[in-house]
Each structure stands twice: as structure tokens, then as C-alpha cells.
Amino acid sequence: MSEPILEARGLKKYYDTASGFMDSMLGRSNKVKAVDDIDLELHEGETLGVVGESGCGKTTLGRTMLRLIEPTEGSVYYKGQDLTELSSSELRDVRTDIQYIFQDPFSSLNPRMTVGDIIGEPLDIHGIAEGQERDERIYELLETVGLNPSHSHRYPHEFSGGQRQRIGIARALAVDPEVIICDEPVSALDVSVQAQILNLLEDLQEDFGLSYIFIAHDLSVVEHISDRIAVMYLGKIAETGTTDEVFEPPYHPYAEALLSAIPEPDPLWDGEQIYLSGSVPSPIDPPTGCRFHTRCPRVIQPEEYNMPQKEWRQLMDFKQRLLTSDSLKSIAQVTDETVDLDSITRDTLDELIRREFDLPMQLSDMQAEQVISQAVDRLTEENFEDARALVADGFKSPCEQVDPELQSTGTTHRIACHLYDDDPKQPGATNTSDAVADD
């Protein structure tokens, strides 16, 4: 393939949680890893869709690539030029080549400026056009995005959301850019207007030869517009490939869950939706190994176990809950108010815990059953420490030990999941880092 027009290498953005001077002096701060070591390539004329759920770092990624937010580490190359090395005046020149369309059409337009001035601002900043020429260029841009040139003296509040988004697009087009980063440009619009804006973006791409990075959380939108897709989870890329490759198996388990969640209007469709357990972990302290292992329905079992995948997932849920809780109340399902957790018998507690996590009274794997009944023994004695140690040691998925690399599963398709390692049971085999595989 040709040289990429825009390329991110090892891009990282960590935010400091320290809220003030005292916190940073005392070292009371944590790093929020919003974008953690991301590589991306955008080729000329193509649209790269970036998808992921809220808070996974999509917007931060888009903004760090334009240096609207300073990256913590890594480089962004535009036509071979490293943007992170540029001085502010050099960067200003690059701004005529890379533009940004914002998510919220209401707050991205200055309410005190007329539409003409909003679109004319980039012309003024870069000295592109003046006087009569400037007016003509503004009218031309308004027409390009499908608005009436006579609107140039109106204020943003007089327009609908879709029209405002068109104004935002016209502003981005004013400098005649090569690349536009679209940050969820249609998520604030209703569905009929979404289609108009997406078609406008596609037409503009054809007319002006633009390349897009299209950030979205809506897979059907991304499918419509993208040539390639990158799926993000917690600041990392889970899967990347052409649109067809991402929408067809093999899947990353996270991408699979996302795809299964696309709404389908057909009432007779009986596809099964994949529900993820738990919620998105905090990016302050992301899970070790594969970041998705805390919710992954296909989380890998250690070699010595052999039980149904669902049971293993529930055991992992039990383990995660136990590791972060300090009371029986949060791990046992108490429906009957008369049950006194302080003086509970071992068998009742056993039953309550299994009911909470939907585990059978007898696990299908004897070895695992032994671990869990020992853990329940400890819990009956309210010995949380030992119970945690038992469970942490006994139920150890390879997924939580080694960070998966993006593995090629096709020429352009790459998935970061241990399921696609050469030997899935031993992630250490393909990764010579400090793997603690049980052999």
C-alpha cells in the first residue's frame, strides 16, 4: 500500500488526576490512560472509522492527532512530518491541511458571531482571502455544504442542528484541507439528518479528495462511511481491518459484542445479542493483561480446567467481585431479609454465592470446584484475605497475564486477542515478555 498521509506511532495521552498544587506536591496523583500506545494509519482518500463505547478515548485520540491536546508520548506523522516536533507557528501552517469537525453542533459555533464570520475566520487567520473575494468564498462554501448563501448574516441559534453541523463542515473546508478528523459529527443529530450529513461528507470526499478519520460509537454509521475500521477499547485498539473484515468473522470478542448490539428492525430476526458483564473498568487502573478480560465472554480458561465457557465467565465475575469487596453482602445474593450474614452456615452461604453468580451447585470441573468450596470455607470464617488469595491463584486466565499484541489474521486485518495467538493456551509462546504461563 502507498505511504500513509497521516500516521500515529505509539501515541499516548495520560491525564493527571491531581486536582491542584497540593496534590501534585504530595504525589497524590494517578494517571488516566485515555489513549495508550496507539498506532494508526490513514491513507489518502480513505475513511478510517474509529469505534468504541463512551470513554474509551476516541475523542482524545482524535484531538491528540491534531495536537489540540498535547500527546504524552509518541508521534503523529503528516506526510512524513512529525507534528509533535513542530513549533506553534509551523503547526499553524499544518492546520490548513488537517481539520476537525466537532461532535456538538451547538457548542462548536460561537453564538456571538454570524455564520459568515464563523466560516470567514479560517480565511482571516491564514490570510486566504480578503474583502470581496472573502465574501464570495464564504457564499461558495455555504453552497457547497447545501446552505443558502443569504444565510451568512444570521446567527447560529437561528439554525437547526443539521444546518449547524453543515456550518461546522463549511468552516473546516474553508482552508481546503487534505485530512478531516470527524469527531462523532452525527451523534447529536436525529437519524434522518444523520444520513444527510453522512452523504454530504461522502460527496465532499469525492469532490475534494479528502481523507477522513471518522470517530463514532454507532457501528451502522461507521459501516456506511468507512473503508477501514479500528475498534477501540479502554485506550487501546482491539481490532483493525477493512470494513468487511471487521464485520465478518473472525472477530475480536469485544467487536463481536458491539456488532451484536446493532439494532435490527426485523421482528422475526432471532440473532442473539451478546451481553457483556460488568461495566467499563476505570482507565486510571486498567485491568492487567488484556484490558477486556474482565468482561470478555470468551475469556480463556487455564489449561488445567475444562468447563463450559459460560461457567468460567461466571467464575471470573465471582473472582473480580471478591477481589474488590470486603463484605459478604456484596458477594452473596440475599433475597430473604431473615438471613443473618454474621451467623450464616457454610451451606447457606455457598448457596447464596452460587445463586448470585448463577453458578451450579457442582462445577463441571472438579479442580475448580475444589477451589471454590475452599474459598467459601474461608468466607464462612470471614477470612477474606485467604479467600481472595485462593481465588486469585486458582482462577487465573492467561488473558490477565499478558497484554495481547495485534495479530494479523489477514493481510490488513489485525486483532489484539489471545484467542488468535498461535497457541492460545500459552500466550507466552508468541510473546517473549514476562509471561507466567503454567506449564
Added chain:
Amino acid sequence: MTDKNVLSGRGRIEITGFNPERVEQRDSLSGWSEEAGRATQSRWSRAWQRFKRNRSALLGVVVVALLAFLAIFARPIEVFGLTVQPFSLAPHPPGELLYFNHPGEGFTGDYQPPSMKAPMGVDGDGRDIFSRLLYGGRYSLSIGFIVVGLTAGIGLLYGAVSGYYGGWVDEIMMRIVDVIYAFPGLILSLIIVSMLGRGYTQLIIAFSLFGWAGYGRLVRGEVLKVKENEYVMAAKALGARDRSVVLRHIAPNTMAPLLVVASLRIGTVVIGVAALGFLGLGMPPGSAEWGTMLDGARNSLIRLDTGPKWWATVFPGTAIFLFVMSMNMIGDGINDALDAQQTGVGKGGDE
């Protein structure tokens, strides 16, 4: 491993019988058209429409305009020896001693109650209070407007810089404001006047030197709010310099609350000037500034031998009261008209 396609079986619904051309060609469903929409109305002209309907604010404007008119036309104004304003509404120059310049008209060098010749009476030095009152408006009004203009301007810049850059700059700049806040404003002015001496310029300096702190803090808060808006980020994405981001995008959006506070502060400054005048620290003694006039007539209040000389204090006091109250009514009117509490983006145009 993952071989099942989660998307299989989707997309079986097909829509037939829908003809988009028909929708495009049919008659318009409503009479609305681009041209039918009303002409655009800027935010300021909408605010002015609302302000005009506010009677108490309009009354305030009338009173202030009248006071300003009387002050300007009280005596002729000369610039470099050239008379630019020849009218004189006040019958006498403010410093004229009536008994001296108009002998034989029954004036003495002491307090005299209101009469036909002196409608507001004569003060303890034998000067016409009515003339002095009209002329004195020049001091109070001009100091009020100049001081507020200066302080609001400085405060706007200071607050904008502090809020926009944030971090250490903000921290240091706001601690300076805290230090200024630690002293009562009038005491600070008093100290400066006692250092610089009395006089018009000195008074302006005294009230402006630290008076901006309040505006600075207000503007900084507004800026912190405004800069979170995406249009600020958008301006940076377009390559705008910090200066133009602040001037074009941030400052205009912080103007509304600033304007409200400034209009209310004019009254406060005028009261402050009068207070210093009354304490004998304002204008030089004998000048016609309203507070100084009160100070000069202070003795009359406690002179028991000839009874109270009410006219010497009531008229200057009323003038101060009228002006300050009118300014406050205007300020409230501006506040209501600009809806300064709800200047958020995304507020619709039609209300």
C-alpha cells in the same frame, strides 16, 4: 475460533412502494419558505427591545440622562480657551460668593433658606446651592463612569488572561486578587488619597488602582466556563492565535455579566466618592462635588443656635440618592434584558 457471523440473518426487511421522487415533487406541506422567516435580529437588539419595555430601567435612564444633561450644560465648557459649550443653566458659577458679587440683593455670607433668587438656598459661605448642585454633577458622574470604565477594562483583560491560561498563571493572578480583597475597598481608596492628596485625578486613581479586582474574578469565572465550549477548541484547530481566541471568542461571551456588574458598580463608586468627600478626603474643600458639599454643610447640622439648616444637606444628599438609585435601576434592567444568568450557548432565538 469465532466462526459464527453475528450479523447473519440481518437486513431481511425490504421497503417497496416508496417513491422518493413523489415526495420531492409534491406540493409543499406548509407555507413556510426561506424568505418568509423574519429578518435576523442580533442578541443586542433583542436585549434592547426587552430593555425598552422595562419601565423602572427607563425611568433610571431618564433621570441619569437629565442629571448628565444638567451637569454638562450647567456652566460653559472651555477647551484650550475655546468655548465648546456656551450654555449655562446654573445661574451662578459654583464658587461665586453671592453677597460679594451681587451686593444689595439681600445675600449674606451665611446660610439662607430657599427663596426665589436661590431656589435651594445658600450655603454657609454664601454660595448658591442650586448652581453648585448642577455643576457638581460633573464630578460625581464623570468619576463614576471613568472609574468603572477603567476598572472593568483592566478586570476584563486580567480575568481573561488568568482564566484562559490557567495553571500557575491563574494561581498567582488569583492570589493577588485575594490579597486586594483582604482590604475593604473604601479603606484602600482612603489610603491612596491620603498618600496622593486630594483632587479629581487622585480620586480616579484611588478608585481604579484596586477596584478592578472584583471584575477580574468575575471575568475569570466566566472565561473558565466559556473556554470549555467547543468553539474555542475549534478556533485553535483553525490555527487562531491565543490573542485572537481571547478577543474574538472568549471576551465577547463574557460581556453580559460584566456589563451588569459594571452598571451597578457606577452607583457604588459615586457613593464612595461622596463618602470620601464627606470625610474631607475627596475633592479639595470648597469644590462643588456632592459629598464635599455635604462635608461643608456638616457644621450646620449641629449648629443649635439658629436652628437646623436642612437645605444645605438635603439637596446634595437627594442628588446622590437619585443618581445612585437610577444607576441601580438601569443595572437591574440590563441584567433582565441580557438574561445574564442564562447566557449559555444553545439558548434558542425565539422567546
